[in-house]
Amino acid sequence: MIGKVRLVSVIFLFLLVMPLGYAQRTAWFADGYHGGIYGHFPLWNTRFMIDQLKKHSEWKINLEIEPETWDSVKIHDPEGYQLFCDYFAGEGKNGRIEFVNPNYAQPYCYNISGESIIRQFTYGMAKVKEHFPDAVFTTYSCEEPCFTSSLPAILKGFGFKYGVLRNPNTCWGGYTSAFGKELVNWTGPDGTTILSVPRYACEGLVENSTWQTASWTNSNDFIAACFADGIEYPVGMCFQDAGWKGGPWGSQYQPTVYTLWTDYIERVKNKVDPDNWLFTLEDVKPGLVWGAPVLQKLAQEIRTSENLLVTAEKMASLDFLMTGQPWQEEEFAEAWRTLMLSQHHDCWIVPYNRLKSGKTWAEQVSVWTGLTDRMAEKQIDRIFDRLPVGDRKSCIVVFNTLGTSRNERVAVKLHPDTDPLQLRILNLAGEEVGSQITKEGDAFWLHFDATVPGAGFTTYYIGNQKKKEKPIKASFLKDGTLKIDNDYHTLIIDPRRGGAISSWVVKKMGKLQMVEDGELLNDLRGYLYHEGKFYDGSDNEAKVTVVENGDLFVRIKVENQFAGNTYHQYITVSNTPRIDFELEIKWDQAPGIGAYDHENNYRNEDYAKAFYNDAYKLHLRFPFKNMGSRLFKNAPFDVCESRLDNTVYSSWDSIKHNVILNWVDVTDASKKNGVALFCDHTTSYLHTDDLALGLTVQYIGKALWGRNYITHGPTRIKYALLPHAGDWIGADIQAESNYWNEPLVARMVDAPPAEQQRSLLEFQDKGLEVSSIIVKGQDVYVRFFNISGRKNHQISWNCSAERIELVNLNGNITGSLTHDKKNTKIQTDIFIPQFGFQTVKLTKAKMN
Numbered sequence: 001m002i003g004k005v006r007l008v009s010v011i012f013l014f015l016l017v018m019p020l021g022y023a024q025r026t027a028w029f030a031d032g033y034h035g036g037i038y039g040h041f042p043l044w045n046t047r048f049m050i051d052q053l054k055k056h057s058e059w060k061i062n063l064e065i066e067p068e069t070w071d072s073v074k075i076h077d078p079e080g081y082q083l084f085c086d087y088f089a090g091e092g093k094n095g096r097i098e099f100v101n102p103n104y105a106q107p108y109c110y111n112i113s114g115e116s117i118i119r120q121f122t123y124g125m126a127k128v129k130e131h132f133p134d135a136v137f138t139t140y141s142c143e144e145p146c147f148t149s150s151l152p153a154i155l156k157g158f159g160f161k162y163g164v165l166r167n168p169n170t171c172w173g174g175y176t177s178a179f180g181k182e183l184v185n186w187t188g189p190d191g192t193t194i195l196s197v198p199r200y201a202c203e204g205l206v207e208n209s210t211w212q213t214a215s216w217t218n219s220n221d222f223i224a225a226c227f228a229d230g231i232e233y234p235v236g237m238c239f240q241d242a243g244w245k246g247g248p249w250g251s252q253y254q255p256t257v258y259t260l261w262t263d264y265i266e267r268v269k270n271k272v273d274p275d276n277w278l279f280t281l282e283d284v285k286p287g288l289v290w291g292a293p294v295l296q297k298l299a300q301e302i303r304t305s306e307n308l309l310v311t312a313e314k315m316a317s318l319d320f321l322m323t324g325q326p327w328q329e330e331e332f333a334e335a336w337r338t339l340m341l342s343q344h345h346d347c348w349i350v351p352y353n354r355l356k357s358g359k360t361w362a363e364q365v366s367v368w369t370g371l372t373d374r375m376a377e378k379q380i381d382r383i384f385d386r387l388p389v390g391d392r393k394s395c396i397v398v399f400n401t402l403g404t405s406r407n408e409r410v411a412v413k414l415h416p417d418t419d420p421l422q423l424r425i426l427n428l429a430g431e432e433v434g435s436q437i438t439k440e441g442d443a444f445w446l447h448f449d450a451t452v453p454g455a456g457f458t459t460y461y462i463g464n465q466k467k468k469e470k471p472i473k474a475s476f477l478k479d480g481t482l483k484i485d486n487d488y489h490t491l492i493i494d495p496r497r498g499g500a501i502s503s504w505v506v507k508k509m510g511k512l513q514m515v516e517d518g519e520l521l522n523d524l525r526g527y528l529y530h531e532g533k534f535y536d537g538s539d540n541e542a543k544v545t546v547v548e549n550g551d552l553f554v555r556i557k558v559e560n561q562f563a564g565n566t567y568h569q570y571i572t573v574s575n576t577p578r579i580d581f582e583l584e585i586k587w588d589q590a591p592g593i594g595a596y597d598h599e600n601n602y603r604n605e606d607y608a609k610a611f612y613n614d615a616y617k618l619h620l621r622f623p624f625k626n627m628g629s630r631l632f633k634n635a636p637f638d639v640c641e642s643r644l645d646n647t648v649y650s651s652w653d654s655i656k657h658n659v660i661l662n663w664v665d666v667t668d669a670s671k672k673n674g675v676a677l678f679c680d681h682t683t684s685y686l687h688t689d690d691l692a693l694g695l696t697v698q699y700i701g702k703a704l705w706g707r708n709y710i711t712h713g714p715t716r717i718k719y720a721l722l723p724h725a726g727d728w729i730g731a732d733i734q735a736e737s738n739y740w741n742e743p744l745v746a747r748m749v750d751a752p753p754a755e756q757q758r759s760l761l762e763f764q765d766k767g768l769e770v771s772s773i774i775v776k777g778q779d780v781y782v783r784f785f786n787i788s789g790r791k792n793h794q795i796s797w798n799c800s801a802e803r804i805e806l807v808n809l810n811g812n813i814t815g816s817l818t819h820d821k822k823n824t825k826i827q828t829d830i831f832i833p834q835f836g837f838q839t840v841k842l843t844k845a846k847m848n
Contacts, residue, residue, distance in 0.1 A: 035242030036066025067127035143239035152188035157809035190836035290684035291699035299681035436550035456759030499542030499558030526618030628692030
């Protein structure tokens with residue numbers, strides 16, 4: 001990005017030497033509208049757009065309208081709706097109107113799952129086509145920073161040819177890196193490229209604005225800077241908010257030609273040489289209010305629904321194959337609809353704004369995700385309820401919705417008449433497996449280690465005369481600290497220092513000490529601006545209690561205070577590498593937490609704002625020993641090594657990508673050892689010279705538009721730490737994240753199923769994952785995502801099919817898979833590049 005002084009100098013010199021008539025060179029401008037029935041779309045706007053198109057023959061509009069908007073317009077303004085449909089069917093589709101973002105709810109994309117992004121396009125495009133059958137989708141463009149690194153493959157999969165990597169007039173929530181000139185080959189992590197218009201290298205941020213880049217009006221200065229930088233065909237952009245009454249957006253520079261994005265790209269693509277741009281997720285620079293209680297809660301609700309819905313779909317697909325039960329298309333479509341609406345960008349950036357329902361965006365997210373969760377749970381309940389009826393205490397069925405065999409702990413609620421003291425669990429071979437009983441209120445819960453094949457289920461039986469337990473060692477030492485010791489870990493928890501972890505030795509990694517000398521893990525730290533000081537949880541002595549101590553795990557409760565506010569953490573340690581944490585802060589007081597108090601001087605135009613600076617927010621600290629030289633983080637269908645020296649920034653013009661989607665992983669310089677942090681919601685992380693890793697917990701104060709972000713009840717988050725040898729690929733960190741987000745599903749059932757163990761498919765590489773399984777008619781569609789370095793994978797199918805083919809995201813066949821039949825299995829080989837995905841269609845599939 002050209003700095004302000006340099007930019008002014010370049011333009012001034014350029015204007016001095018500009019040949020006579022040079023100012024008459026043409027520029028282009030992409031105008032249009034952004035919004036929808038949930039964001040902003042007054043009903044009069046439909047007729048207004050057509051009236052303005054007829055009035056201004058030179059005008060063209062790129063539309064980024066929420067597809068469901070047209071359902072509402074059709075009902076409440078049928079005349080305007082028909083007028084728009086008729087116009088589009090004629091002059092509109094022939095060069096005056098283009099649909100450029102058919103996502104169902106215009107999500108930011110970087111903050112949700114890759115599967116969610118695909119469904120946003122799937123359902124959104126279908127809804128647009130429902131109203132406008134002649135609509136085609138050629139160029140992707142958006143007026144919010146709705147970008148992520150893997151979009152090239154997703155866009156190409158849906159038949160898009162081009163993209164636009166800028167959002168000049170709505171940068172409140174961030175923007176993309178400046179790079180290149182007219183066109184770039186936007187390259188995703190899997191190598192897929194899509195020809196795109198970037199935010200030019202010379203396209204700076206606007207002074208006295210925290211929401212615009214220089215191309216928003218095609219100013220004389222901007223166009224002069226473009227010509228001076230060798231850009232022969234400069235184009236500006238502004239998608240107006242639906243409801244603005246000005247008609248064509250004025251371009252300062254003349255002559256300027258209004259253009260549809262596809263027309264512009266096809267006009268210039270053979271006249272310029274595009275730069276190649278490996279666009280990483282750090283080229284998306286989102287500046288949301290990370291740590292705000294309202295944002296934290298809705299992010300958790302969305303994550304829960306994402307995980308639950310894909311789990312329900314996979315289980316329902318297995319049920320279809322095993323029992324022939326019809327696929328509940330309408331119910332799943334409605335569950336996705338409410339989830340997609342909860343992913344709308346406005347939920348994240350204006351959570352306190354009210355919709356027509358009278359609820360705020362945040363309140364509406366709770367309603368929408370609640371509907372999704374109930375529909376998904378209903379599907380899961382149906383599957384278990386259809387199993388045979390018999391002795392109520394006979395068995396437990398456990399489903400695995402991922403593609404590889406798993407051995408993990410599951411928990412089921414026991415029936416009231418079950419004797420928990422004598423209960424034992426037997427696998428299909430009649431062997432006892434490790435188990436543990438806990439009590440919550442009047443209910444007993446059974447925890448046991450289950451081994452389940454990929455994309456399938458198995459059955460466990462309940463017996464009597466449990467073996468004598470050998471609990472994990474958890475004991476208080478003479479100095480008052482608590483020591484936890486098992487096959488994997490030796491932890492020391494120090495009550496005198498806030499109940500934080502003062503020592504963590506990982507035995508399976510050569511007795512590696514994870515905690516920096518003299519430091520503490522999982523300690524809370526934050527700055528209270530009214531008091532002008534930092535507080536640490538370790539400032540106080542904590543109460544540490546052993547809550548559970550059994551065969552499988554020990555669970556510790558740490559009770560403490562932070563600046564007068566009570567909080568507790570649960571720490572669960574088992575005979576596995578991962579340690580799980582739960583944090584709850586009650587907020588007895590209402591502190592201001594952040595870099596400073598804006599008081600009454602908050603100005604939208606000011607670059608510096610307190611909510612940008614994570615170092616002063618309340619955060620969990622993880623000062624790992626000899627870790628942090630390198631950091632990796634996942635994104636939708638991607639993993640990226642960070643190029644940032646640190647993640648701290650305090651101003652809109654210096655935003656850094658500091659987002660944790662599911663996990664971040666820090667290692668030493670040689671990637672010999674590392675530790676991954678998992679989080680139950682999208683938020684920000686810290687990584688500085690002084691702190692190997694931190695997790696943002698809370699910001700309380702003024703933020704976007706001067707809104708006061710306050711607490712609305714207790715803060716509750718879940719996170720986990722996983723130490724490992726080698727890098728994230730060798731340690732299967734993505735797979736471990738999937739296990740954490742998509743756990744085994746276990747229920748007590750009335751009797752064992754007719755077949756006690758079934759599996760749809762099997763493969764060995766944990767770097768290959770099953771993103772989704774759905775049913776259409778009599779056909780099953782399985783989408784695979786490859787995170788590993790291996791490109792060729794062999795999949796064994798425990799089913800038959802008339803044909804096994806590859807399809808793109810539009811459902812069009814792109815190739816067939818050769819397959820060999822071995823006994824009752826079908827084996828196929830599939831090629832998927834790293835960070836790529838493929839969808840496999842099994843025509844008239846039947847489970848063997």
